[in-house]
Amino acid sequence: MADRAADCIFCAIVAGEAEAQKVYEDERLVVFMDAFPVAEGHLLLVPKRHSKDLFETEVEDLRALIAVSKDMAEAIRSELAPEGIFVCQLNGAAAGQTVFHYHMHLIPRNPGDRVRPGSQHGRIRGDPAALVRVAARLAAAL
Numbered sequence: 001m002a003d004r005a006a007d008c009i010f011c012a013i014v015a016g017e018a019e020a021q022k023v024y025e026d027e028r029l030v031v032f033m034d035a036f037p038v039a040e041g042h043l044l045l046v047p048k049r050h051s052k053d054l055f056e057t058e059v060e061d062l063r064a065l066i067a068v069s070k071d072m073a074e075a076i077r078s079e080l081a082p083e084g085i086f087v088c089q090l091n092g093a094a095a096g097q098t099v100f101h102y103h104m105h106l107i108p109r110n111p112g113d114r115v116r117p118g119s120q121h122g123r124i125r126g127d128p129a130a131l132v133r134v135a136a137r138l139a140a141a142l
């Protein structure tokens with residue numbers, strides 16, 4: 001499979017051609033703020049190599065991503081102290097996937113919030129200044 005797909009927004013972010021508030025990057029993956037967060041600190045973990053979904057993604061990319069998800073969860077916990085963290089990854093439009101480049105969501109959760117990942121995410125653009133601030137805090141906590 002080609003490393004990059006045409007007309008893929010996450011490939012454009014990986015290439016530095018589209019803006020994103022990055023929190024972490026290594027040779028295999030990049031982590032950035034969801035631009036339409038359902039909660040403060042909503043992160044996306046994205047392999048650099050393009051693949052559509054779980055079925056297409058190389059296991060080495062998945063292993064690397066799971067390991068980094070723990071570091072990201074620790075950063076969220078130390079900086080934002082949510083009562084819980086929701087981890088999800090959607091495969092196919094029927095499951096609610098809207099960007100067809102594999103990614104994992106990390107979403108801070110608290111009692112009484114009204115987050116419904118999978119049905120209501122990706123609708124309201126986050127305040128750009130707030131995304132910059134939270135990205136810097138999370139990156140500093142790593």
Ligand code: AMP
Pocket residue numbers: 009019020033034035036037044089090096097098099100121122123
């Ligand atoms: P999914 O529906 O699981 O494919 O999730 C795609 C996620 O990507 C949604 O939560 C969107 O808010 C987010 N998203 C879409 N475009 C961008 C972008 N340009 N930068 C950051 N996040 C994005």
Ligand code: ZN
Pocket residue numbers: 004005008009010011012050051100101
């Ligand atoms: Zn892509």
